[in-house]
Amino acid sequence: MIGTRPAGQHTVRQHNAALVLGAIADGPGTSRAGLSAATGLTKATVSSVVDRLIGADLVAEGEPERRVGPGRRGTVVSLSPTGPHGLGIEIGVDYLASCLVDLTGTVRAEEVRYADNRTPRVFQRVSAFLRSARKQAEALGVPVAGVGVAVPGVVESSSGLVRLAPNLGWRDVDLADRLGETFTVANEANFAALAELWHGSALPDFVHVSGEIGIGAGIVLDRALFEGVRGAGGEIGHLPVAPDGPPCSCGANGCLERMAGQEEILRLAGAETVDDLISALEAGNDAAAVAVATAAGHLGVGLSTVVNLMDVPAVVLGGTYARLEPWLREPLLAELERRVPSTAWSPVRLVRSSLGTRAAVRGAAGAVIRAVLADPEHYLTTHWPSDQDARGR
């Protein structure tokens, strides 16, 4: 699972720390008395937990609470802007991206380096990039609580192994072993969907689809990522949308990625880059319009499958598809209506993501933060060993 630590023996201390920190995250600028009311814990317990969270710079004290009427004004607390940060790294086919977020999910630094990663040297390159990202955090004077890594491939949730990343030429890659440290590794589309859940349209149920060189999807059901039985669910890049179509890099024919991926759209439109394609679309170029409509048809066939199987009421277009949304929308909706019986009584909602092409790396960084918020005691134990003596069972 992404974004939460594996279930374990949670002590009362762990539970209370998570409860109080969660209440602070939900209502920044609350007094200890307010937290007591919000959590049902005694003021003494809240104060003790808050003091420890302040000690580890997870929480910071702010201006005294404004209050109308009598009574002592309590000092308010909020998530600390200098506290643990989450570092996200995305290994794209032709770029590396990093993103550093604070406890509130605010982006503090980001970087992108373009280069073809379809080379064995990619691991050295990622290692150097990671060092550079850590230096950014040092320069900002903030600690890094953990690193989330987004990869364009299938990740087995039990092992963290990248089972298959065809566009990178990877098979059974153990990043922890290759890079000498542990990460939260997940499929880039899953991280992008989580970023959309945390910072985007606020829909509880949606499929997030983004099209770059590969096509990835992340499916969110009831505000949680749907990962299938063994963590490799939500794979839509190789849905067969034209089973007798041209061969795909995976060995099958007419996969969604082959028929509606960025490379195919650019090829059909005779454009070099997505910027060129958009200029052509804006200028009313016929070939460009036909290329996007053709891709929209294939995307509609593939997404109809997802909607029919999951009964999911909304599609969020991310990445390059978000940029192409004005031209994709109508042909895509038409194909969905034709192929999804349930649109007769409940139409599919089509939403354009506001997160842009950096959603995946933001989700990777955010997953680290969500893990700290879900179990601050674990962060205290692993990052503040000097606090050891103060800890009980």
Added chain:
Amino acid sequence: MIGTRPAGQHTVRQHNAALVLGAIADGPGTSRAGLSAATGLTKATVSSVVDRLIGADLVAEGEPERRVGPGRRGTVVSLSPTGPHGLGIEIGVDYLASCLVDLTGTVRAEEVRYADNRTPRVFQRVSAFLRSARKQAEALGVPVAGVGVAVPGVVESSSGLVRLAPNLGWRDVDLADRLGETFTVANEANFAALAELWHGSALPDFVHVSGEIGIGAGIVLDRALFEGVRGAGGEIGHLPVAPDGPPCSCGANGCLERMAGQEEILRLAGAETVDDLISALEAGNDAAAVAVATAAGHLGVGLSTVVNLMDVPAVVLGGTYARLEPWLREPLLAELERRVPSTAWSPVRLVRSSLGTRAAVRGAAGAVIRAVLADPEHYLTTHWPSDQDARGR
């Protein structure tokens, strides 16, 4: 949700009754002392619950427990064979089926009547069939706790409304309103998958696919039915396996049902019935073999989608597909291997259902029983009103 009652304010009494009855179902022939050990409830509580369950004939006393060593031998209890029964009704396109099961899930009576149900008279016919099935139960001297109805269509879980059953020509049909009583209505493929879960291969995660006139699938993840966001999930009949193929009755083209349904296989093979087809296959008839292999290819395209999206490790072939399994197996597995990247490290298991063509109606009857076992207190309240005074909060 099928098989359990909607969540409500469960009292301690409700909880204890379900706990004790569940322990009896799991270990028939257990003494009150054994139930106390199994549930953690006091012997006094267990005795009081058991007495009430015996009073309503949910549980029956049997032979004294055999015991080696000293101590009083306790009387053992089991689910009562004359207790509440579940009645399942299946409304097929060309048949009506009924099935009566006891608390252990054992089939006590079943009936099938063949007739084309694509007529407005279907509701009268179902009503008469239901009366006849109830008379069977009366003749056996057993009470009917409820009726599950399996339909070949999309059922909205919140309303119980049959939103769409194209092969019956139904749109927004309220069976409770049409027939003047309430039922547990669900898609036949979902009921069939539950029957497979309860009485079949004992797999925790699988997709059950059955092909008759329509093609239905039920998806079981972690021993529970996956119904998608609004209860209409798992629809695979209209997955586009040949998007530019011949028109389907739904208005789209090349749907799985159109390309790999029973009618298409028979047409391609030049056979009248499934029995004829199987005779031809056994005789080594070429046209029959090609027809089944062609359908297997399309089925592989459709199922690859399900496996890629859900990461589900097993496919159970039910209904007509179970009968055709020896001829479907190889071409189907080949297509799955070609289309599902994860087969490289974890092959898809293909299992033939042992439940035959009556799985759906058995699941419909079983859902009633599961609901009684999950909340016996509700059954006592609604079916044994004379017990009213004995009940607390």
